[in-house]
Amino acid sequence: MAAAIAGDAETDLTLPISDDLDDNGFPASPPTAATTSSFADDFYRSGIDWSSLQAPPSHRRRPAAGTIETVCGPLVQKNLFQAWGIEKPPREEAAQGAPVGARASSSSPSPSPSGAWPGRKRRWGGSDENGASRKPVACPFYKKIPGTPFTVDAFRYGAVEGCSAYFLSHFHCDHYGGLTKKWCRGPIYCTALTARLVKMLLSIDSAYVCPLELDTEYVIDGVKVTFLEANHCPGAALIHFRLSDGKTYLHTGDFRASKSMQLHPLLQTGRISLLYLDTTYCNPKYKFPPQEDVIDFVVRTAQRYLKKQPKTLIVVGAYSIGKENVYLAISQALEVPIYTDASRRRILHSFGWPDLSKRISSCNQSSPLHVLPLASLQHENLKKYLETLDQRFLAVLAFRPTGWTFSEAAGKELDLIKPSSRGRVTIYGVPYSEHSSFSELRDFLKFLRPQKVIPTVNVGNAANRDKMQAYFREWLKST
Numbered sequence: 001m002a003a004a005i006a007g008d009a010e011t012d013l014t015l016p017i018s019d020d021l022d023d024n025g026f027p028a029s030p031p032t033a034a035t036t037s038s039f040a041d042d043f044y045r046s047g048i049d050w051s052s053l054q055a056p057p058s059h060r061r062r063p064a065a066g067t068i069e070t071v072c073g074p075l076v077q078k079n080l081f082q083a084w085g086i087e088k089p090p091r092e093e094a095a096q097g098a099p100v101g102a103r104a105s106s107s108s109p110s111p112s113p114s115g116a117w118p119g120r121k122r123r124w125g126g127s128d129e130n131g132a133s134r135k136p137v138a139c140p141f142y143k144k145i146p147g148t149p150f151t152v153d154a155f156r157y158g159a160v161e162g163c164s165a166y167f168l169s170h171f172h173c174d175h176y177g178g179l180t181k182k183w184c185r186g187p188i189y190c191t192a193l194t195a196r197l198v199k200m201l202l203s204i205d206s207a208y209v210c211p212l213e214l215d216t217e218y219v220i221d222g223v224k225v226t227f228l229e230a231n232h233c234p235g236a237a238l239i240h241f242r243l244s245d246g247k248t249y250l251h252t253g254d255f256r257a258s259k260s261m262q263l264h265p266l267l268q269t270g271r272i273s274l275l276y277l278d279t280t281y282c283n284p285k286y287k288f289p290p291q292e293d294v295i296d297f298v299v300r301t302a303q304r305y306l307k308k309q310p311k312t313l314i315v316v317g318a319y320s321i322g323k324e325n326v327y328l329a330i331s332q333a334l335e336v337p338i339y340t341d342a343s344r345r346r347i348l349h350s351f352g353w354p355d356l357s358k359r360i361s362s363c364n365q366s367s368p369l370h371v372l373p374l375a376s377l378q379h380e381n382l383k384k385y386l387e388t389l390d391q392r393f394l395a396v397l398a399f400r401p402t403g404w405t406f407s408e409a410a411g412k413e414l415d416l417i418k419p420s421s422r423g424r425v426t427i428y429g430v431p432y433s434e435h436s437s438f439s440e441l442r443d444f445l446k447f448l449r450p451q452k453v454i455p456t457v458n459v460g461n462a463a464n465r466d467k468m469q470a471y472f473r474e475w476l477k478s479t
Contacts, residue, residue, distance in 0.1 A: 137156065137157050137158065138157065139151060139154050139157035139160045139163075140154075142276065142454050142456060143157075144160070144163075145241055145249055145251070146249075146274075147243050147245070147247065148221065148223050148241065148243065149162055149163055149164040149165060149221055150163065150164075150165050150166075150167060150220075150221075150223070150241070151163045151165075151166055151167065152167045152168075152169060152239060152251050152253070152276070153167070153168060153169055153175040153176070153253065154166065154178075155168075155176060155177060155178030155179045155183075156177050156178030157178070158185075159185045160185075163185075163186060164186055164187075164221060165186060165187055165189060165220055165221060166185070166186050166187065166188050166189070167188075167189045167190070167239055167251075168188055168189070168190040168194060168198070169190075169230070169236060169237060169238075169239060169251065169252075169253025169254065170190075170191075170194055170230065170232060170233055170235055170236035170237065170253055170254060171190075171193075171194045171197040171198065171201075171233070171235055171320075171321060172233060172254065172319070172320075172321070172322070173320070175253065175254070176198070176202070179198070179202050179204060180202070181202065181203035181204060181205075183204055183205070183208060184205075184208070186208070187208055187209075187210045188204070188208055188209055188210060189210045189212055189220065189225070190209070190210070190211065190212070190235070190237075191211065191212060191213075191214065191227055191235045191236075191237050192211040192212070192213060192235075193234055193235030193350075193351060193352075194211075194235035194236075194237075195209045195210070195211035196211075196350050197235065197321070197347065197350060200346070200347075200350060201347070212225070212227050213227070214227050214228065214229055214237065215227070215228065215229075215264075222244055223241055223242065223243055223244070224241070224242040224243075225239065225240070225241055225242075226239075226240040226242075226266055227239060227240075228240060228261070228264055228266065228267075229261075230252065230253055230254065230255040230256075231255055231256040231257075231258050231261070231434070232253070232254045232255050232256060232322070232434045232435070233254075233319070233321045233322035233434060234321055234322075234324065234351050235321070236253060236254060236255065237253065238250060238251065238252050238253065238255060238261075239251040239253065240266050240267075247273040247274075248270055248271070248272050248273050249272070249273060249274045249275075249276070250267075250272050250274075250275050250276070250448070250450070251276040252275070252276060252277055252278045252456075253278065254278045254280070254434070254435060255278050255435070255436060256291070256433065256434050256435055256436050256440070257436040257440040257441060257443065257444035258440075261444070262444075262447050267447075267448060271449060271450070271451065272448055272449070272450040272451070273450070273451050273452065274450065274451065274452045274453075274454065275445075275448065275450035275452070275453045275454065276454045276456055277441070277445075277453055277454065277455055277456060278435060278436065278456060278457055279441070279455040279456065279457045279458055279459075279468055280403075280435040280436075280457045280458065281403055281433065281435050281436060281437055281438060281441070282438060282441055282455065282457075282458065282467075282468050282471065283438055283467075284438050285438070286403065286437050286438045287437055287438065287439060288403060288431050288433050288437040288440075289414060289431060291325070291432060291433075293414065294326075294401070294414065294430050294431060294432040295325060295326055295329045295432070297414040297415070297417075297430065298316075298326060298329070298330065298399055298401070298428075298430055298432075299329055299330055299333045299334075301397070301399075301428065302314050302330055302333075302334065302397060303333065303334070305395075305397045305426070306334070306368070309394060309395050311368075311392070311393050311394040311395070312368065312393065312394070312395045312396070312397050313368055313370060313386065313389070313392075313393035313395070313396045313397070314330060314334075314368055314369045314370070314397050314398075314399075315370050315371075315372055315377065315382065315385075315396055315397070315398040315399070316330065316369070316370075316371050316372075316398075316399050316401065317371075317372060317373065317374035317375075317376070317377040317398065317399065317400045317401065317402075318344075318371050318372075318373070318374055318401075319373075319374055320344070320347065321347060322434055323374075323401050323432070323434075324348070324351075324356065326399065326401045326432055327369060327371050328355070328356055328359070330369055331359045331369055334368070334369065336367045336368055336369050337359050337360065337361035337366060337367040337369070338356075338359050338360050338361060338367065338369050338370075338371060339361045339362075339363065339364050339366065339367045339369065339370045339371070340360070340370065340371040340372075342362070344371060345360055345362065348360055364389060365389065365390075365392050368393065372385070374400060374401075374402065377398050377400050377427060379420070379422045379423075379425050379427065382396045382398055382425045382427070383396075383423065383424070383425055386424065386425070394424065395424045395425070395426070396424060396425045396426065397426050397428070398425070398426065398427045398428070399427075399428050399430055400427060400428065400429045400430065401430050401432035402429070402431075402432065402433065403431055403432075403433030403434075403435055403437075405429030405430060405431055414430070414431075417429070417430065441471075442471070442475050445472065445475045445476060446475055446476075449476065450476075453472045453476075455468050
């Protein structure tokens with residue numbers, strides 16, 4: 001789960017593999033461990049002790065001044081004002097690649113005659129600034145499902161040894177990162193909506209894309225696999241694995257836990273052997289209000305501002321996908337269409353949601369409701385954007401719906417949120433999160449009672465790992 005601005009900016013984790021780990025992402029010491037024990041043995045012995053996974057300093061370059069950087073391949077916008085028609089945008093090359101797939105059969109799609117997927121070579125890390133070659137980028141153990149030939153959200157590590165099926169939890173670029181149109185390493189299993197996005201936006205060969213329906217059990221390489229609704233972004237799924245020996249694993253990808261999840265038959269029966277948990281907000285300071293309450297606040301605020309100044313432009317910030325429920329609710333309440341650029345319109349229409357599709361407009365003058373990239377919601381940007389609309393609007397009211405805007409001072413009292421105003425532009429940060437809050441994580445674990453928990457976010461330093469382990473022990477000690 002690497003950080004990504006326009007993909008899923010609520011997730012903030014970059015976890016390079018240190019030199020102390022072997023090619024499987026395991027501690028290299030003792031040196032005989034990798035050869036004298038199985039992957040599953042190493043995995044279970046590690047438990048939730050992450051002490052060996054030290055993340056070295058990041059070497060990512062800062063984006064040039066005046067640009068907004070993303071890591072979403074063809075969705076990159078190097079200059080927002082180009083997207084607003086002030087300059088002609090440079091032609092971007094389409095990104096990323098493809099798998100081969102059958103729907104859930106008793107085995108994965110047929111490999112090449114040699115018995116291995118074409119191009120099954122380890123991806124090397126290239127060279128550093130001095131031209132010295134780096135070691136291969138290893139797939140971390142926590143992206144592998146033990147006892148299976150499966151990985152989850154592990155596309156940036158080249159051909160993962162022993163992997164015959166690659167699972168994609170959802171279409172945010174910190175999860176699909178590494179997929180290119182040259183992909184040929186194996187089938188990609190994902191939801192039908194995610195499959196459409198993978199083919200449409202990354203130019204993946206459809207032969208490699210294997211869409212699976214929610215709440216339907218499939219048998220893949222002898223493992224029973226079921227996708228469950230993740231309550232994150234459109235197409236996001238929890239992935240439930242049941243092995244032939246009775247072990248069950250649940251990978252949450254990114255999710256917002258809810259009481260309705262506890263009603264799912266797969267989670268009510270049996271006990272989860274291992275839980276891979278989205279721990280984006282595993283910190284007691286994050287106490288999000290319900291999503292419905294935040295949406296209600298946003299709608300009421302928009303109505304109030306429009307009553308004061310009918311020529312107010314309402315702007316909602318969003319990722320490439322996600323936050324749709326916020327601007328759809330505004331559109332329904334105000335009875336106005338939703339304007340966004342051609343790239344986002346194409347994505348939204350691909351969802352196949354009639355009530356959303358019928359509200360989308362291609363004319364920026366036709367509606368007081370516009371959707372813009374979340375990272376662009378800054379005062380100066382919005383001031384310039386307003387100037388491009390030929391005085392159709394006199395003021396801007398913008399909403400930044402993300403959990404990172406949560407304030408302990410306001411807490412769940414949304415009316416205590418103080419907007420940032422400058423000139424004709426007002427920006428509200430509202431704690432609409434599509435990840436679980438601390439209390440929601442606690443309630444989910446207390447209900448699920450997993451035997452082991454592997455946190456997947458914010459594991460880059462020992463202090464965070466130790467805190468999370470302490471929380472898990474506390475939550476599970478009475479189960």
